Amino acid sequence: xxxxxxxxxxxxxxxxxxxxxxxxxxxxxxxxxxxxxxxxxxxxxxxxxxxxxxxxxxxxxxxxxxxxxxxxxxxxxxxxxxxxxxxxxxxxxxxxxxxxxxxxxxxxxxxxxxxxxxxxxxxxxxxxxxxxxxxxxxxxxxxxxxxxxxxxxxxxxxxxxxxxxxxxxxxxxxxxxxxxxxxxxxxxxxxxxxxxxxxxxxxxxxxxxxxxxxxxxxxxxxxxxxx
Amino acid sequence: xxxxxxxxxxxxxxxxxxxxxxxxxxxxxxxxxxxxxxxxxxxxxxxxxxxxxxxxxxxxxxxxxxxxxxxxxxxxxxxxxxxxxxxxxxxxxxxxxxxxxxxxxxx
Numbered sequence: 001x002x003x004x005x006x007x008x009x010x011x012x013x014x015x016x017x018x019x020x021x022x023x024x025x026x027x028x029x030x031x032x033x034x035x036x037x038x039x040x041x042x043x044x045x046x047x048x049x050x051x052x053x054x055x056x057x058x059x060x061x062x063x064x065x066x067x068x069x070x071x072x073x074x075x076x077x078x079x080x081x082x083x084x085x086x087x088x089x090x091x092x093x094x095x096x097x098x099x100x101x102x103x104x105x106x107x108x109x110x111x112x113x114x115x116x117x118x119x120x121x122x123x124x125x126x127x128x129x130x131x132x133x134x135x136x137x138x139x140x141x142x143x144x145x146x147x148x149x150x151x152x153x154x155x156x157x158x159x160x161x162x163x164x165x166x167x168x169x170x171x172x173x174x175x176x177x178x179x180x181x182x183x184x185x186x187x188x189x190x191x192x193x194x195x196x197x198x199x200x201x202x203x204x205x206x207x208x209x210x211x212x213x214x215x216x217x218x219x220x221x222x223x224x225x226x227x
Numbered sequence: 228x229x230x231x232x233x234x235x236x237x238x239x240x241x242x243x244x245x246x247x248x249x250x251x252x253x254x255x256x257x258x259x260x261x262x263x264x265x266x267x268x269x270x271x272x273x274x275x276x277x278x279x280x281x282x283x284x285x286x287x288x289x290x291x292x293x294x295x296x297x298x299x300x301x302x303x304x305x306x307x308x309x310x311x312x313x314x315x316x317x318x319x320x321x322x323x324x325x326x327x328x329x330x331x332x333x334x
Contacts, residue, residue: 015316018323040233047241052279057240061228070236075243080275086251086260087271093257100256104249113272114315166289167298167326173280174302175319178309180272189270190277197278198285212278213271220270221263 005122005129009114009136016110016141019175021148022168023051028152030055034062038153045149049108049142051169053077056206076206080213084112091119092134094127103131106138108145113176185227189220297333301326 024045031041036058048054057074065073084107092103114137119130181187193216200208260268284302286292305322309315 018316019319035228036233037230040230040237044237044240047237048244050244053240053244057236061233061236064228067232067235071239071243074240075247078244078247080271080279081244081247082250083268083271083275085248085253086255086264087268089251089255090260090265090268092252093255097253097256100252101249104252105245107248107252109276113276116272166287167301167323170280170283170287170298170302171305171319171322171326173276174284174305175309175315175322177273177276177280178306178311178318179313179315180276181310186270186273190273193274193276193278194281197281201282201286209275209278213274216274216278217267217270220274221266224266224269 004132005125006132006136008118009133010139011136012114012118013110013137014140016114016172017144019168019172020110020141020144021151023172024145024148025152025155026166026168027051027054027058028149028154029156031058032153032156034058038150041149041153042146046146049106049145050078050081051145055169073204073206076210079210081107083213083217084109088112088115088119091115091130092127095131099131103134106134106142108141109173110141110176111137113180117179183224185220185223188223189216192216192219297326297329301329 027045028041031044031054032038036044044054053074056077057070060070060073085104088103088107092100095103111134115130115134118133119125122129122133125133177190181190193212196212196215197209200211202208203211280302284298285294287295287298290298301322304325305318308321309318312318
């Protein structure tokens with residue numbers, strides 16, 4: 001473990017269970033309380049694998065929002081995945097089509113963030129190494145997410161509120177961001193992202209986040225161009 | 228909410244999410260992207276994740292949207308440790324410890 005890119009991926013993905021599992025369990029609890037059956041909750045987590053959008057969709061379903069709006073709002077939360085896909089394409093583009101199709105399915109926030117950091121630092125990796133690393137990261141992360149959803153749905157509201165499970169969500173993302181702040185351009189981009197997201201939080205369908213992301217990418221790229 | 232509605236939402240969201248992940252990875256393949264685009268894409272992670280997290284932190288649903296000093300402190304510790312140690316898991320554990328210890332002391 002830790003020597004081959006695949007083993008390294010597994011080793012670096014494994015500790016993520018600590019933060020993925022409370023997140024998944026929380027979704028299981030919330031979706032079950034919203035009235036979804038166990039089968040629906042499990043299929044939801046297995047085919048969508050995008051916590052933030054799943055929470056958004058369930059919330060809107062409870063609020064009685066029309067079906068099309070539920071889907072569009074939740075998809076807007078996931079527009080960031082298009083950017084992840086584009087960011088990894090230069091690294092993973094030459095891989096065989098079936099591998100790219102499978103990697104796209106597994107491209108969740110954590111997998112993207114670990115892969116991007118690894119590809120930036122391991123410049124000697126061949127395409128096959130990069131693919132192996134990504135599958136290695138996903139190996140513990142994906143079953144952990146689905147398994148935790150099951151535990152949450154089965155145990156339901158017996159998880160005490162004082163555990164503040166909800167904090168697992170922001171914490172997981174903050175922990176991912178810290179190590180990414182490698183240069184001044186990265187810090188500026190993060191700062192712009194926070195500012196614009198807060199200023200435009202009132203825009204419906206989470207489009208404020210997309211604006212924030214585009215502004216932050218432009219800020220980072222401009223800093224880099226001037227450097 | 229009928230069963231059919233729930234299944235429709237799950238299927239549409241599953242398909243749409245997959246397509247957004249597949250978009251560039253699947254269709255562009257190894258065709259080279261222009262340098263200006265690559266320069267923007269290098270900042271994807273730091274452009275998306277902080278904006279995703281900021282509203283959750285400033286207006287947490289669990290407190291009814293009230294700013295919670297403990298959550299802010301735990302977040303600051305997680306960020307600081309992450310920058311310092313360059314280790315995601317150490318950062319998350321540090322933040323969780325502050326949150327857990329703080330809730331226990333304030334209980």
